[in-house]
Amino acid sequence: MRQLIEHAAVFNGTENHLTSDSAIIIQDDKVVEITDREVPADEFDVVLDARGYTIIPGLVDSHIHFSQTAPVATLATYRWDEYVLRSARYAEEILMRGFTTCRDAGGVTVGLKNCIDNGMLKGPRIFPSNAAIVQTCGHDHSGYYSDLSMDRQDTNKSNLYGFMAKADGPDEVLKAARQQLFLGASQIKIMAGGGMATFFDPLFTVQFTLEEMKAAVQAASDFGTYVMAHLYIPASISRALDAGVRSFEHATLMDEDNARRIRDTGSWICVCPQWGAGREVKRSKPFPTLLGTPVRRQKPEISYMVRGLYHQVELINKYDLNFVFGTDPFREECVQDEPRDKQLRDFRRYKEFFGSYRGLKAATGNAYELSKLTTFLNP
Numbered sequence: 001m002r003q004l005i006e007h008a009a010v011f012n013g014t015e016n017h018l019t020s021d022s023a024i025i026i027q028d029d030k031v032v033e034i035t036d037r038e039v040p041a042d043e044f045d046v047v048l049d050a051r052g053y054t055i056i057p058g059l060v061d062s063h064i065h066f067s068q069t070a071p072v073a074t075l076a077t078y079r080w081d082e083y084v085l086r087s088a089r090y091a092e093e094i095l096m097r098g099f100t101t102c103r104d105a106g107g108v109t110v111g112l113k114n115c116i117d118n119g120m121l122k123g124p125r126i127f128p129s130n131a132a133i134v135q136t137c138g139h140d141h142s143g144y145y146s147d148l149s150m151d152r153q154d155t156n157k158s159n160l161y162g163f164m165a166k167a168d169g170p171d172e173v174l175k176a177a178r179q180q181l182f183l184g185a186s187q188i189k190i191m192a193g194g195g196m197a198t199f200f201d202p203l204f205t206v207q208f209t210l211e212e213m214k215a216a217v218q219a220a221s222d223f224g225t226y227v228m229a230h231l232y233i234p235a236s237i238s239r240a241l242d243a244g245v246r247s248f249e250h251a252t253l254m255d256e257d258n259a260r261r262i263r264d265t266g267s268w269i270c271v272c273p274q275w276g277a278g279r280e281v282k283r284s285k286p287f288p289t290l291l292g293t294p295v296r297r298q299k300p301e302i303s304y305m306v307r308g309l310y311h312q313v314e315l316i317n318k319y320d321l322n323f324v325f326g327t328d329p330f331r332e333e334c335v336q337d338e339p340r341d342k343q344l345r346d347f348r349r350y351k352e353f354f355g356s357y358r359g360l361k362a363a364t365g366n367a368y369e370l371s372k373l374t375t376f377l378n379p
């Protein structure tokens, strides 16, 4: 089937430019040409007049967790199949917001991806990481799911359901990475530093040794793909750069030296506005769990992270770094209350940070460039 969209204003995803009167030629499900020349309409099965409209490529969210959408307060009581069913609704909502591709940054997603790809469910194209690989006492969200007994850690829901894969030492990391590839991951996700929403790991921790990170990178690169790493602080970023990690998730507290090295290696930053977009984390009480109250480690104030975000934006602009858009939704924000608002509100901040065109490119053309790192695993 041949379709023509005519008289459209078009942003093509790569140029800082909006055309005023373009024609888009679509063959079956593929855009084959965008042109300013006159195109005879009688050669097409469908003709749409887009006068007065602006057309952009489908948006890409490069940091999503499809299978982890239960509200924290009820998380410990959720069944495995409830997580899975919720991810189906979440995927459709994301698509209808205009995001036609998503990179999943850790969770059980391959079944959802298969159902979308074969037309059973509505949702975006997915780049799955499968389980995020995490060290013991790392950014593993254990506190959501289990009590404090160390011998129960391997049976907590996070590991049992395959949201996380715990690995210590290069051999275990190598094996965990290969297992995710076997299970359908198009890239590998590791947790390389502390986080804000977890119980056991202070933000300022570095996680995984250099040898462990290198093991993940080796497994990924031998399989034609790359490692994306959750991290915030300069020490984690430096070590991950040494190991060959190519996509830096958050990296909110990065410094000048990190910025220069990210530029020189052509690596990527996935900027998730999160708290800088006005999100709040209620910190007065530990999150409830089924079996007990978890350890709360000290976390910095949100205002500290917001200052970090503004500094990060300065560095990205100063060094003209490669960056993509990511939401990294908190669980509460995914499938309740005002789900539409969160992802789009985060994205709106990009106009202020980077300007309209560079902001839009972060969720279109830039994400396309990043996807090339998956070579023959590219979905």
Ligand SMILES: [Zn+2]
Residues within 6 Å of the ligand: 063, 065, 105, 328
């Ligand atoms: Zn995340």
